[in-house]
Amino acid sequence: MSQRGFSRSGLEWLSSLPACLLLLAVVLFSTSSDIHNQMLRGGEQLWSGYYKLRMDPVQPECDPNQDxxxxxxxxxxxxxxxxxxxxxxxxxxxxxxxxxxxxxxxxxxxxxxxxxxxxxxxxxMTTGVKVYRAVELFVADLIAFGLESQRFILVLLVMLCAVTATLTRHHIAMRAMETRLDYMVSHTLQTVANVMLLGSSVIFRQLSFGSDASVSSTELALHNFWITGFAALTIASLYRLFRVPDDLQEGGDFNKAFLAVPLYTVMCLISGTYFALIGHASGIGIYLGKMMELSDMFLNVGLYVWVGMMLKQTRLATLVFNVFRPWRMPPELLAVVAVLVAAVPTAYTGASGIFVIAAGAVIYSELRAAGARRHLALAATAMSGSLGVVLRPCLLVVVIAYLNREVTTDELFGWGIWVFVLTATMFAAVALTVNRQNDFNLAPASDAMAPMLSALKKLIPYVLVIAVVVLFYRWALDVSMDEFSAPRLLPVIMLAILVYEHFSLRKKKSEVIDDAGNRVQVNHQGLERSLRSATNDTTAEIGALLLLLGLSVSIGGVIERSHIMEAFPQAFDSAWSAMLLMVVILVILGMIMDAFGAVILVTATVAGIAYGSGIHPIHFWMVTLVAFELGYLSPPVALNHLLTRQVVGESEVLAAQNEGGTFYQRHERIIMPLIAMGISLILVAFVPLIFYT
CATH class of the missing domain: 1.10.286 (GTP Cyclohydrolase I; Chain A, domain 1)
Incomplete structure (x- = not known):
C-alpha cells in the first residue's frame, strides 16, 4: 500500500484510530468467549478429562499403602x-x-x-496438552479482562467521540450553524452544559466517597475517567468557542441561533438545572453512571454505527438500486421500494437513525436521479429507517426483552413481522395515492429482465462473502446469526466486504456519494482508506448519538424524580382509556428522547400502568415501537429528519423548502410520514383491543 494511504491528520491519529482500536477490542472480546467455548470442547475431544488437565495435578498427601x-x-x-x-x-x-x-x-x-x-x-500431561492449555487459559484470561474492561471501553469511547463531535461541529441540532451568532450561542451553551456535566461528575465522586459504603478501585477509576472525559469535553468546547471559523455569515437571529444548539446540550441544561434546584446536583452524573449497568448494550450501539458507516463505504446500496433501475419505476413507486428494501439493513444496524446516517445519502440521490421531487425523496429518506425496527435482529427489541421479563424476543419479532406489513402497506398507500404526479409506465419485462439479472449477478460475490463469514461462525464457533450474535458478526461481515472490494476493485472506478448527496465517479480508495473514512464518520456519529442517548437517560431521570407519572392513575378500568393515554405519552417521548433511553424510562414508569390496565405486554411494546418511530418523524424535534438534513446537505433541504405548490406539496416531507405512521399507530394500538378486551 502506498505511503499516502497511511498519511493521517492529527485528529485521525488522536481520535478515529483509537476509536477503531476500541471497537475492534469489543469485537475481539465478545468473540473470544465463543472461541474459548470451542477450545474447551476441542480439548475434551482430544484428551478425555481435559477439564481436569486445565490445572497441574496436585499429588495427594495420604498414604495408599497404609496398614x-x-x-x-x-x-x-x-x-x-x-x-x-x-x-x-x-x-x-x-x-x-x-x-x-x-x-x-x-x-x-x-x-x-x-x-x-x-x-x-x-x-x-504431555507437551501438546501444556501448549494447548496455555493458549486456552490465555483466551480465558482475555475474556475476563474484556468483561472487566467493558465499562472503561464505553467511557473512553463516549468521551473520545464526544470530543471529536465537538471539534468537528457534528452534534445533532435542529439546524446547522450558519452565522457567527449561531456559532457563539451554540458553543457558549455547549460550554455551560459541559461544565454542568463536569461539576455533576465531581460531586457524584465526592458523595460516593462520603457514603458509608466503600468505593472499590474499579469504581474510583470509572469516576476519574468520567471526570477526565468531561474536562476534555469542556476544553474542546472552549477551544471551539474562541476559534470562530471564517466561513460563517455575519449577523444572525437569536431565535434561529437557539435552534443551532445541540440536542444533548438542551437536555443537559434542562436536567442539570432541575437537579440543582432540588438539591441533587450529582443527578446527571448518577444517571450517566447508570449507563455502566448496560454497557454491553451501548457498546453494541457503537458497533452498529460502525457497521452503518462501513456499509456507506461499500457499493452495496448502489448495486441494490441498480437491480430496480431497469424497470424505470415512477419516483413514488421507487420510494416505496427503497423504504421496503431498507427495512432489512435497518434491522441489522440496530436503530432507525443509524441507517439514515449510513445510507440516507444514497437513497436520496437515487430517488432524485429517478426524477423524484425533493420533498418525496426527503420523506422516503427519513422513513427509510423506520419500518425495520420491529424485525429481527433489531437491537432495540433485544433491549426491550432484556428489561422486561413479560416478553421474549421471539414473541416480539413474531408480531413485529405483522406490524412491518401494516406500516409498509400504509406507506405504500400514502405514497402511491396522495399527491401522485407520475403515471405507472413501467418498462416492458422483455427490456428490464436482462439488465436486472445482470445487476443481480454483481451482488452474488457479496452474498457469498456474507455466507462464508456466517457459516464460519456457525461451524467453527457454533454461533448462529441471531439478534444476540449480530453485533459481533456484522462488523466482521462488513470488514470482509471491504476486503473483497479492496482486491476486486483495485484500479477501477466506482460510484460514491459526496457530501451533497450526488453520485460521482472516483477511483476505488482501497481497504485502509475505506476503513479510515468509515471510522472517521463513526467517531463523530458515536459521539453525537451516545452523548444524546446518555442525556436522554438523564431526562428520563427528571421525569422519574418529578413524579409526573404519579399524577396519572396507576391502573385504568378501561384498557381503551389507558391505551389512549399510552399513545400520547409514547409519541411525546419519541419526540424528545433517544430510543434506548426512552425504553429504559418506559420500562420503569409507563409499562406497569399498561399491564395493570389489562393491556397485553406484547401489544404494549408493539405500540411503543410504532409510537417511537412516529415521534422521530414528528416536529418539533423530528430526529430522523434532522439526520436526513445532516446526510443530504443543508442546501437540498433549503431548496425543498423554497419550492412552491399546495400546502401538502410544500410540507410533503413532514406530512407524508406522519400520515403513514399515524394511521399505522392507530391501527396497532386500538384494533387488537377489540379481540382481547
Missing part, C-alpha cells in the same frame, strides 16, 4: 482416650470395631483412587 489393621487399632485407641465433653455428658457409647475398620478401608481406597487419578493425569 489397615494398625490404623484400626490406632483409631480405636483414639476413641477410648477421647476427652470429648459431649461424650461425657451423653454417656459413653460402645465402639464397634467393624464400623471403624470399614471407615478406614474406605479412606484407604479413596486415597488409592486419588493417587491413581494423579498418576493418570501426570501421564496425560
Amino acid at each position: 489397615i489393621d494398625r490404623a484400626v487399632q490406632e483409631k480405636l485407641a483414639e476413641e477410648k482416650n477421647s476427652d470429648d465433653p459431649m461424650a461425657a455428658l451423653l454417656g459413653e457409647a460402645e465402639i464397634d470395631p467393624a464400623e471403624v475398620r470399614l471407615a478406614v478401608e474406605r479412606s484407604v481406597e479413596n486415597c488409592r483412587q486419588s493417587h491413581a487419578s494423579y498418576e493418570s493425569l501426570q501421564g496425560k
Whole structure:
C-alpha cells in the first residue's frame, strides 16, 4: 500500500484510530468467549478429562499403602482416650470395631483412587496438552479482562467521540450553524452544559466517597475517567468557542441561533438545572453512571454505527438500486421500494437513525436521479429507517426483552413481522395515492429482465462473502446469526466486504456519494482508506448519538424524580382509556428522547400502568415501537429528519423548502410520514383491543 494511504491528520491519529482500536477490542472480546467455548470442547475431544488437565495435578498427601489393621487399632485407641465433653455428658457409647475398620478401608481406597487419578493425569500431561492449555487459559484470561474492561471501553469511547463531535461541529441540532451568532450561542451553551456535566461528575465522586459504603478501585477509576472525559469535553468546547471559523455569515437571529444548539446540550441544561434546584446536583452524573449497568448494550450501539458507516463505504446500496433501475419505476413507486428494501439493513444496524446516517445519502440521490421531487425523496429518506425496527435482529427489541421479563424476543419479532406489513402497506398507500404526479409506465419485462439479472449477478460475490463469514461462525464457533450474535458478526461481515472490494476493485472506478448527496465517479480508495473514512464518520456519529442517548437517560431521570407519572392513575378500568393515554405519552417521548433511553424510562414508569390496565405486554411494546418511530418523524424535534438534513446537505433541504405548490406539496416531507405512521399507530394500538378486551 502506498505511503499516502497511511498519511493521517492529527485528529485521525488522536481520535478515529483509537476509536477503531476500541471497537475492534469489543469485537475481539465478545468473540473470544465463543472461541474459548470451542477450545474447551476441542480439548475434551482430544484428551478425555481435559477439564481436569486445565490445572497441574496436585499429588495427594495420604498414604495408599497404609496398614489397615494398625490404623484400626490406632483409631480405636483414639476413641477410648477421647476427652470429648459431649461424650461425657451423653454417656459413653460402645465402639464397634467393624464400623471403624470399614471407615478406614474406605479412606484407604479413596486415597488409592486419588493417587491413581494423579498418576493418570501426570501421564496425560504431555507437551501438546501444556501448549494447548496455555493458549486456552490465555483466551480465558482475555475474556475476563474484556468483561472487566467493558465499562472503561464505553467511557473512553463516549468521551473520545464526544470530543471529536465537538471539534468537528457534528452534534445533532435542529439546524446547522450558519452565522457567527449561531456559532457563539451554540458553543457558549455547549460550554455551560459541559461544565454542568463536569461539576455533576465531581460531586457524584465526592458523595460516593462520603457514603458509608466503600468505593472499590474499579469504581474510583470509572469516576476519574468520567471526570477526565468531561474536562476534555469542556476544553474542546472552549477551544471551539474562541476559534470562530471564517466561513460563517455575519449577523444572525437569536431565535434561529437557539435552534443551532445541540440536542444533548438542551437536555443537559434542562436536567442539570432541575437537579440543582432540588438539591441533587450529582443527578446527571448518577444517571450517566447508570449507563455502566448496560454497557454491553451501548457498546453494541457503537458497533452498529460502525457497521452503518462501513456499509456507506461499500457499493452495496448502489448495486441494490441498480437491480430496480431497469424497470424505470415512477419516483413514488421507487420510494416505496427503497423504504421496503431498507427495512432489512435497518434491522441489522440496530436503530432507525443509524441507517439514515449510513445510507440516507444514497437513497436520496437515487430517488432524485429517478426524477423524484425533493420533498418525496426527503420523506422516503427519513422513513427509510423506520419500518425495520420491529424485525429481527433489531437491537432495540433485544433491549426491550432484556428489561422486561413479560416478553421474549421471539414473541416480539413474531408480531413485529405483522406490524412491518401494516406500516409498509400504509406507506405504500400514502405514497402511491396522495399527491401522485407520475403515471405507472413501467418498462416492458422483455427490456428490464436482462439488465436486472445482470445487476443481480454483481451482488452474488457479496452474498457469498456474507455466507462464508456466517457459516464460519456457525461451524467453527457454533454461533448462529441471531439478534444476540449480530453485533459481533456484522462488523466482521462488513470488514470482509471491504476486503473483497479492496482486491476486486483495485484500479477501477466506482460510484460514491459526496457530501451533497450526488453520485460521482472516483477511483476505488482501497481497504485502509475505506476503513479510515468509515471510522472517521463513526467517531463523530458515536459521539453525537451516545452523548444524546446518555442525556436522554438523564431526562428520563427528571421525569422519574418529578413524579409526573404519579399524577396519572396507576391502573385504568378501561384498557381503551389507558391505551389512549399510552399513545400520547409514547409519541411525546419519541419526540424528545433517544430510543434506548426512552425504553429504559418506559420500562420503569409507563409499562406497569399498561399491564395493570389489562393491556397485553406484547401489544404494549408493539405500540411503543410504532409510537417511537412516529415521534422521530414528528416536529418539533423530528430526529430522523434532522439526520436526513445532516446526510443530504443543508442546501437540498433549503431548496425543498423554497419550492412552491399546495400546502401538502410544500410540507410533503413532514406530512407524508406522519400520515403513514399515524394511521399505522392507530391501527396497532386500538384494533387488537377489540379481540382481547
